[in-house]
Amino acid sequence: MDVQKNAAERYRAVQSRDRRFDGQFFTAVKTTGIYCRPSCPAVTPKSSNVEFFSTSAAAHEAGFRACKRCLPEASPGSPAWNLRQDLAGRAMRLIRMGALNDGDLDALSSQLGYSPRHIHRTLVAELGAGPAALARAHRAQVARNLLVSSHLRLADVAFSAGFGSVRQFNDTMRQIYAVTPTEIRTKADRSAWSVETDPSTLxxxxxxxxxxxxxxxxxxxxxxxxxxxxxxxxxxxxxxxxxxxxxxxxxxxxxxxxxxxxxxxxxxxxxxxxxxxxxxxxxxxxxxxxxxxxLDADPNAVDAALSVDPVLRPLVAEVPGTRLVGTAEAEEYVIRAVVGQQISVKAARTHLSRLVERIGSPVESSFEGLSTLFPTPAQIIYSVPEPPLEGPLDPDRPLRLARRSIRTVRAASQALEEGTLRLHPGVHPDQLRTELVSLPGIGQWTAAYLALRVLGQPDDWMTGDVALIAGARRLGLLKSGLSPAAAHRQLERRAQQWSPWRSYAAMHLWRAAANGAPGPTDSA
Missing domain, CATH: 3.30.310 (TATA-Binding Protein)
Structure with missing residues (x-):
């Protein structure tokens, strides 16, 4: 019954050509052997001729090819891989990060902690395709983007997308798109792209x-x-x-x-x-x-859910499409969050900028304003010495923080360097929090905040966050006269109504606390 209801809902989305569902599922037409986006402008097929797939890879495995009109591989990724914390969701996040490009299923298995056979069985059951097929579909998506928007040689496109050989690249593109890579490039309109590939700088x-x-x-x-x-x-x-x-x-x-x-x-x-x-x-x-x-979030689903709350409704209407800002460098962000604990944004930037200036690695870039790489954990361990138990601290130290904060930075760097603190996309948020709070000087708030920023956890809640309380008071969500502890408990109970999008609700409360400025008042 649930399967039939789900199929009926998806068919209604196809009938309305609702682009909000692009990338969330794929519509395959049995009579043509083609799969499309839900918003495909072609004539809507009969429901009896339609089959739905959660992934494009599952459609490939079933013998369908991509529609040349709506280009389903060019749609945003499914938001399910950010929301789901089960084995299938975590495996998909790793596959999208290229986990199978340089290694085999054993490498994926070591990161997820399950046997290759169990991972394969789970993905086939949940998503309709195994790890290899899912990785091949993702490589095809990257390759198509490169073909239509860059001037790379075809061999370089294949290598950039993660294919092991040009032959594998050609065969996969023909199988999925029923055209050669050359034909894809020839038909693409690249006149809008003013920046061409520079072979000397890649x-x-x-x-x-x-x-x-x-x-x-x-x-x-x-x-x-x-x-x-x-x-x-x-x-x-x-x-x-x-x-x-x-x-x-x-x-x-x-x-x-x-x-x-x-x-x-x-x-x-x-x-x-x-x-x-x-x-x-x-x-x-x-x-x-x-x-x-x-970019793979479903803003309409988030905004619709949060708008049910009459207090959040005007905030969502004012700023639709709020996003959870993540990080491009997970290890760096751990250090930034630790340094930024309990100090202002301005103060944290001062400390971190000094650290970058003292021990960051110089790098050449044609992009304006870029000249330095953030220090690695190994560089921090070597250049930020353990502070003495007593006596004055060196005023010329790279991080001019208190002893306790320096020890926390060093402990986090050591855990990152040794691999006891894991930050890859396949790690479960609960596991990340456990590993973080086991380090000296890192509490529940920092662990929750890093789960939000590093893993993109959409249903995170930072109990004890003073900015959330300030935003809630400004919006009238809390009774007057409550003690800080009672206010946190009341707000946490109210936040249960916003699940599974509590992280997005937090963004709105942070904005309210800052009187219109986005983001939390912490330094991270």
Whole structure:
């Protein structure tokens, strides 16, 4: 009954050509052997001729090919992989990060903690395709984006997308799209792309599909307020928003620049330019950027759920499409969050900027304002010595923090370096919190905040956050005269109504606390 109801709901979405469902499921037509987006402009097929798949890979495995009209592989990713914390969801996040590009299923197994056979069985049962098929479909999506928006040679496209050989690349693209890579490129209109690939620096530009609405001003402002000079740069104009930063990548240093501009309907369109040492890192950069800007979220589902609350409804109406700003460098963000505990944004930026200036690694980039890589955990351990138990601290130390804070930074860096603190996309949020609070000086709030920022946990709640209380008081969500502890308990009970989107509700409360400025009042 549930399956039939789900199929009926999906068919109604297809009938209405509702683009909000693009990427969330795929519609295959048995009579044509083609699968499409729900919003495909073609004539709606009869319900008896339609079959639905949760992933494009499942449609491929069933013998269907992608529609040449609606290009289902160019739609935003499914928001399910951010929401689901089961084995299938965590495996999909790792696959999208290229976990199977350089390794086999055993590598994926070691990160998830389950046997390869169990992972394969689970993915087939849950998503209709095994790990290899899912990875192949994702590589095809990246390859198509590169074909239509860059001037890379076909062999370089294959390598950048994660294919092991040009032959595998050609066979996969023909199987999925029923055309050759050359034909895909020939039919694409690339006249809008002004930046061509530079073979000397391996620089290229790509489009970033995003579900609308998208609160681009809020996201870019959030990032701009926390800029570390040399590592990041931002430029905020009325009709052009830009954010760029340096990156540590598997094959060497790199950099990325993301630009947002509104179209005629004032819907924000995004693109990215990246510089990489090896083309094998392009897919990884793309996945990190999508997570940083929360591009695979379902803003309509989030806004609809939060609008049920009469207090949040006007906030959602004022700023639709609020996103959870993530991070492109998970290890870096742990250090930033630890340094930023219990101090202001301005103070944290001062401390972190000093750290970057003293021990950051210089890097060359053609992007304006980028010159430095954030220090690695190993560099921090080596350059930030253990403080003495007594006596004055060295005034010239890279981090001019108190003894306890320096020890926490060193402990976190040590855990990252030794691998006892795991930050890969396949880790469960509860596991991450447990590993974080086991470190000296890291409490529940910091652990919850890092689960939100590093893993994109949509249903996180930071009990004890003073900014959430301030926002709730400003909105009249709390009774007057409550003690801080009682206020936190009351707000936590109210927040249960916002599940599974409590993290997005927190963004609205933070904005209210700052009187219109996006993001929390902490320094991270």
């Amino acid at each position: 620089q290229l530009q790509l489009s970033l599909p995003v579900r609308q609405p998208f609160d681009a001003p809020g996201v870019f402002q959030f990032l701009a307020e926390r800029i570390l000079p040399g590592v990041e740069a931002a430029q905020l104009e009325d009709r052009r928003l830009r954010y760029s930063r340096t990156l540590w990548l598997p094959h060497g240093p790199g950099a990325v620049e993301v630009t947002a501009t509104p179209d005629v309907n004032y819907e924000w369109q995004l693109s990215m330019r990246c510089e990489v040492t090896s083309l094998a890192d392009v897919g990884i950069v793309l996945a990190r950027v999508r997570r940083l800007f929360d």
